[in-house]
Amino acid sequence: EDQVTQSPEALRLQEGESSSLNCSYTVSGLRGLFWYRQDPGKGPEFLFTLYSAGEEKEKERLKATLTKKESFLHITAPKPEDSATYLCAVQRLNAGNNRKLIWGLGTSLAVNP
Amino acid sequence: DTEVTQTPKHLVMGMTNKKSLKCEQHMGHRAMYWYKQKAKKPPELMFVYSYEKLSINESVPSRFSPECPNSSLLNLHLHALQPEDSALYLCASSPTGSNEKLFFGSGTQLSVL
Numbered sequence: 001e002d003q004v005t006q007s008p009e010a011l012r013l014q015e016g017e018s019s020s021l022n023c024s025y026t027v028s029g030l031r032g033l034f035w036y037r038q039d040p041g042k043g044p045e046f047l048f049t050l051y052s053a054g055e056e057k058e059k060e061r062l063k064a065t066l067t068k069k070e071s072f073l074h075i076t077a078p079k080p081e082d083s084a085t086y087l088c089a090v091q092r093l094n095a096g097n098n099r100k101l102i103w104g105l106g107t108s109l110a111v112n113p
Numbered sequence: 114d115t116e117v118t119q120t121p122k123h124l125v126m127g128m129t130n131k132k133s134l135k136c137e138q139h140m141g142h143r144a145m146y147w148y149k150q151k152a153k154k155p156p157e158l159m160f161v162y163s164y165e166k167l168s169i170n171e172s173v174p175s176r177f178s179p180e181c182p183n184s185s186l187l188n189l190h191l192h193a194l195q196p197e198d199s200a201l202y203l204c205a206s207s208p209t210g211s212n213e214k215l216f217f218g219s220g221t222q223l224s225v226l
Contacts, residue, residue, distance in 0.1 A: 043203045043217030103155030
């Protein structure tokens with residue numbers, strides 16, 4: 001069964017304390033892995049797309065990496081404004097050529113000043 | 114303009130009411146989506162419109178009725194909802210509906226009494 005698992009469920013960091021969030025997946029026919037950030041009461045905001053193992057992407061304090069079984073979102077020297085829920089979603093090809101997103105439950109990150 | 118605009122931001126309705134949620138984008142995107150999100154859960158796909166035609170209906174109850182009047186607008190008509198339908202309803206768009214990132218609106222927080 002296709003599955004996307006994110007860990008930890010919740011993470012509390014001190015400002016400047018670097019860490020990593022994990023997204024592991026068992027999906028056949030992977031077409032891409034997406035990271036989104038969601039603030040309370042808002043819609044998810046796109047961060048990165050990764051398509052193949054070994055790929056890396058960076059944006060400010062965030063860096064996403066992909067292997068054949070998991071992705072990591074590394075946060076370097078986080079600031080309080082990085083506090084949010086980080087969602088991972090994997091896209092696979094369905095029957096009928098429809099692409100389906102399978103979402104993880106998210107990691108809730110709190111960065112204390 | 115890289116925004117997806119949803120109205121209203123908040124909605125309270127009774128189980129016998131009829132209401133509509135509206136979504137608008139002016140990015141020239143040809144795919145538009147309705148998602149439902151409960152607290153501490155990932156977004157759950159409801160409907161996809163591709164080039165103004167309904168392409169995916171994720172077995173959503175008929176009390177939810179989508180409409181795509183043109184390529185920039187998406188509506189969700191609500192009728193005879195249940196309290197368990199209370200959730201954040203998110204609209205999203207993407208350029209073609211293929212393997213690409215989603216642009217989400219801020220959502221409508223719906224409460225059904």
